[in-house]
Amino acid sequence: MSTALSNKQISAVELANQHYEQIASVDKDVHAFLYLDKEGALAQAKEVDKKRAAGEKLSPLAGVPLALKDVMTQKGVPTTCGSKILEGWRPPYDSTVVSKLKNAGVIILGKTNMDEFAMGSSTENSAYGPTHNPWDLTRIPGGSGGGSSASLAAFEAPLAIGTDTGGSIRQPAAVTGTVGVKPTYGGVSRYGLVAFSSSLDQAGPCARSVLDTALLHQVIAGFDPKDSTSINQPVPDVVAAAKKLDIKGMKIGVVKQLAGEGYQKGVENKFNEAVAELVKLGAEIVEVSCPNFEYALAAYYLIAPSECSSNLARFDSMRFGLRVGDDGAKGAEEVMNLTRQAGFGREVKRRIILGTYALSSGYYDAYYGSAQKVRTLIKQDFDAAFTKCDVLVSPTAPTTAFKIGEKSNDPLAMYLNDIATIPVNMAGIGGMSLPCGLAEEDNLPVGFQIMSPAMKDERMYLVGGALEAALLSKWGKPILDFAPKLVGSK
Amino acid sequence: MSLNYDQAIATYEPTLGLEVHVELNTKSKMFCGCATEFGAQPNTQTCPVCLGLPGALPVVNKKAIESSILIGLALNCSIAPFSRFARKNYFYPDMPKNFQTSQYDEPICVNGFLDVEVETDDGMKTFRIEIERVHMEEDTGKSLHVGGSTGRIHGAEYSLLDYNRAGIPLVEIVTKIVPNTGKYAPQVARAYVAALRDILRGLKVSDVKMEQGSLRCDVNLSLSKTGSGKLGTRSETKNVNSLRSVERAVTGEVIRQANRLESGERIVQETRHFLEESGETRPGRSKEQAEDYRYFPEPDLVPVVPDAKWIEELKKSLPEKPADRRARLQTAWGVPDKEMAAMVNAELLDTVEETVLLGADPTKARSWWLGEISRVANDKGVLPTELISVKDVAQVIALITIGELTDKLARQVVEGVIAGEGNPTDVINKRGLKVVSDDSRLMKAIEDAIAAQPETAERVRGGNIPAAGALIGAVMKATGGQADAAKVRELLLKHLGQ
């Protein structure tokens, strides 16, 4: 697409409109988008076309359309985070990621659906209704970034931005047959990323191929002085890594704990086949044991709710957002109470209460304090594993896409979707999911997770790029070509 | 039966604790680049960070860290090698994030002390106030309560919020408990806050104006029966906005608590509000359940690990301690304790020093500033330095010293400058106030006076010196009061052979 643009075979405006047409045809079924910024996008596209015509040197992604997860602020454009409490809120500022995208001439088509405040693994917790998996509209697209991944799988956008706190980029990528990356913590600025769990959140690139993902990664990553937790180092050359396609001699670690009980047979089979491909490419497989991973889920469900209970305190109706109950007779506290009752969904309330509890005096050491220690142990497991191998691999998610409504009444069952992705966030390292086939039971996509050490994101792209190429030649066509055609799809 | 202070203090031992919040004078806020100017139009100095908008992130102001370390060093604290920010979680509309980014168990400075001097029945006594900690945090926005009966918080119909102040750096200085002050507790508290203020002023880290809120004091007090060895329940009093209020708040709380205890009631641990008019305290919001702040390390900020070399440099840059400076000036000027204290209390030490540095005699400088000028200033309800400049006062004193002005004339000159007639030279010229020191002119006046009162002159020639008074008076009248009376006397007596 980028080549077509630079060769002027197509204009940015035409490209944007084509995608809007696709969205118009299929999004009534997929519901990936919460808001379409036609005016802004086309204005931006016109600008890009003008610059190109004038012979200006443009970024490789200039003119390429993108879907933005609705958790990132974009000035003047509604940003809801999938919640009623922010319905209609138009931020007065751009997140750093959006600034970078605009500077690169990327065309932001609109905001995508998500689990409310990024809490969930299915996008069923959105206050605006779920998104449907383009592979099977009765199934979830994953979460919390289901909208972004679904938009890619439905060809509504070629690029998307997601955010990942416990797997919210990687798990949707896995169940929609697309690629998603969570960079090393601090690799992409969190300024303007509405915070869920500050020490775990990361924004990341999503696309239909490893190379496209790398191109997007290059644009959005980098040091930001407005984010104290941002890495002050140059962005690794992930694009070169994605193109290299040579992994001979690399050591690939298979994590013992991320397999077995709870993992769908078809998922494990496809995973193992992909590992075999890596061997064919000249890599060496090492079995590693990370015993503390067993506690990762539990620790995550203490740390994330604790941080979110504090991060979400600002939603009190005083300065922005929903206000309920202000009839002149009620005091500020009561209005806050009523607003938050009306504005937050069940999962969000559940996690706020859980987090409030975990931080309470008397319980802090046992819960939050202990969870922080488990984090140290998980990091130690990864450090030890990475002395023996260059990257670690596992299935991204234990199952393929389940039916909408299947797990929504069982919070613990829902949380188990993140079992393989969470350790990565806990340690702050990089993680990628790319498609490795269709599970034989249901013909639904399976995701292959690659984990690289902190600040070595290029390794994920190196292995991912090589694997993707091998699988492509094995299948004869990209995995999305196996998806059932969506009604009205262009 | 209502105990007064003396009765209360005879039965009960007070234990003090003081928490002082200092607003730093950094140009920008603690966690963002918004300006910190006082008095700006509402919400003109805000941004996503200090408004707590979704997605905003804090970045620490380096100058604030530096100021905090300077404060700690000046208070003899240890600077923590590793220090962290923490979130203090509670809801209040003037706090945009509904948590305050502060410090909890890892503050930047710990374990210091400040010695203060208080006048007691047995002379000046030194009390050592131990400092528990100094830590960094951020200020809240300002709320205006509209409607209701008094415009005060109770009964207001709605509130208006201005977040210009939200995010301005605050440093909190907490003392350890201060026992053994006895009946001097109010004075010790006051002296501590005054001394602290002096130090902060000297460090130039804050403009420490209690009236403007850049220095805020919370007073904690508990009483225990003398000799019991057990500590009582403490109350915390806020809204103490001046040094005098600090003293009164302590006095008031001692009386209140003693009376309660005497009547068998227990003291409730609560926050109270100081009332300026009466000097009493009243209860703040009654909280049925305690607030749980759920502190945890701030995940959006990284630890502060001050470089040891940097701390050394800061240590070297510390200005002379106010107490040391006072001692030095006292010795240099030969001022007795009581007068030194008077100068300090009147906040005129700096002014007097500046006058002296311009060449004025210290004693004269003191007596002019604390005497005549202060008197007029008090009458007009302004500060002495608002009436007349240090330069002008130094000039007047210089003229007195060289004999061009008498004290009497000088008073008129000062009066004229205050009235806005110009600088001392202008006033002297306009009013014609120069001392008549021209001997020949004086002699003429003397001869005239003698000629007019020959019998009086005879008496003086005969040895009756006091009689010269009438002649001196006549000369003074003739010269419009501008003669130097002592000179006239000298010349007159000489002339008359005495």
Place this chain on the structure above:
Amino acid sequence: MAAISRDEVANLARLARITMSDAELDHLAGEMDVILGAVARVQEVAGSDVLPTSHPLAVNNVTREDLVLPSLTPTEALSGAPASDEGRFKVPQILGEE
């Protein structure tokens, strides 16, 4: 571990400023119980010799210079406000004192 009572949940809801019906409180108490049981596992392995990690990155001293940067205009600052008056955010009466 001890069951979490409805009263405890009610207190948590108060601390978190969320109104909840009795039914909601009961339901939540039950869910919390199950979740807390599962997450209490962390105590098994979190020994006293393990240091807690509050940050994935081992970085210190990230600061900015004391420079004034442009603020939002009052219009921008107030743009999301449910109510405002004369350049200030208008909020319901604040009862009691801090």
